[in-house]
Amino acid sequence: MIQFDQVSKRYEGGHEALSQLSFAVPTGEMAFVTGHSGAGKSTLLKLLGLIERPSHGTISVDGKNLAKIRHSGVPKWRRHIGMVFQDHRLLMDRSVFANVELPLAIGGIARAERARRVRAALEKVGLLAYERQLPATLSAGEQQRVGIARAIVARPGLLIADEPTGNLDPQLAVEIMGLFGEFQQVGTTVLIASHDLPLIKRMKKRVIVLDHGRLVADLAAQEVL
């Protein structure tokens, strides 16, 4: 369960990205966070990934208060979550396989087990045939799928994605969202920041709407029209 309790985030310079935000996402649920540009979607995900720390309030995940995770504990925390980014954040000088393998190598998984899991992840996103290629030789959609494979390869309990379909055509975007849906179905909590309303409506999942850092609507799946 992800629990935000009166969370605010004020950046240096005074800009308040989130203001007294409170909501909860049960384990195994998939939810979208939406809102206009600057609404605070990305900041919310950054707080979950401990890329930023809240100015006020408490964030807990499965009962663990993230404020209690020290700087030295951040890498370990990040190994327990999967992160997908709009710009993929792939290492362009390493093969698709090496990119997906990264979280497992960092986590100290044995080589044989790594290979097995990486191939399973690549098969899941339909890129097993591309494992030896460099990311630059793939299309934007394929690169995003590599990013997703990397995010799920360590079997995280929480998957967060920041505008994962931002650079993709509508058909590809639907495919990518379908993948996230599949991960949710096997028990992974999925939180996706997106401003693509038609796509969000099509997915029929819970939607948290932000405006200027405040929660303005929290719609259950059946309320999404």
Next chain:
Amino acid sequence: MNASSESLHAPADAAPRNAHSRGSRFGSWREHHGWSAASSLRRLASRPFGSLLTISVMGLALALPLAFYLLLGNVQKLGDALGRSQAISVFLQPGQAAPQAQLLATQLADRAELAAVVVKTPQQGMDELARMQGFSGALQTLDDNPLPYVLQLQPRAGASAQALEQLVADVRGMHGVDMVQDSGSWRKRLDALLGVGNRAALVLASLLALAALLVVGNTVRVDIASRSEEIGVLLLVGASGAFVRRPYLYAGIWYGLFSGILAALLAVLIEFALAAPVAQLSQAYDGKLQVGGLPLWLLLAVPLAAAALGWLGARLVSAWQLRKAA
């Protein structure tokens, strides 16, 4: 996309998602060390000009104190050799005969500061001169032997400089003594100069080691800056500082190791370059002068110490850079 592929997800009651044995973690850690060492070496090789430049600058910086050390060591040996061969020479007044020389020698042999007193006759002096290159012809032109009796005083090991100075003063005042040549005074000056030289070498070595440290640090800093995106990605997927730093530390070790090897090679080259003139110098002292090169242990220690220096430079800079990146 294949939804029916092998499950990526453990069931809810399965072991923790990233559970793995300590053995596999150690194996993976060791593997990453191997990968870091190899990949950093490949990166050095992929920029041969820049890498060679860095290694050359560091190698020269490390070779300079070695050359200085070599020079000082040999000056010290030269001093030792000359000190041994020229103890304290007492030249008697011309015309002093063997009995007077023997009497003086007997008197001096009782002095506690002396280990031995040797009387050299004018003829022995003449024979020594004749053995030295270029003198034999000149000596043949002499009608008689102009050399005086000489007493060679060998100071006892451990005799204080003060006691020897007093001895020299006493000998100068003795009847029949013409001149006293004391190698102790110039030896004292040489020792003082060597002391200054040793200190200067230490300061120079420290400064140049610092320069080498800065060169490695700056090279690694530039390397880290050029790979900031990659570092960002690694940190986002949960890499620890040690994991991210590892390739850069190995780069520092490689730079240090190769520059240390270069410095040792340069030192050996300097030895070779000095070999011929040194041999000539040694010959001039009847082969008594034993001039040596750098000891093997030092030549082996230099690359290792330089590798440690490279590691330290990379460690300091990478810790600082990664703190900024995190």
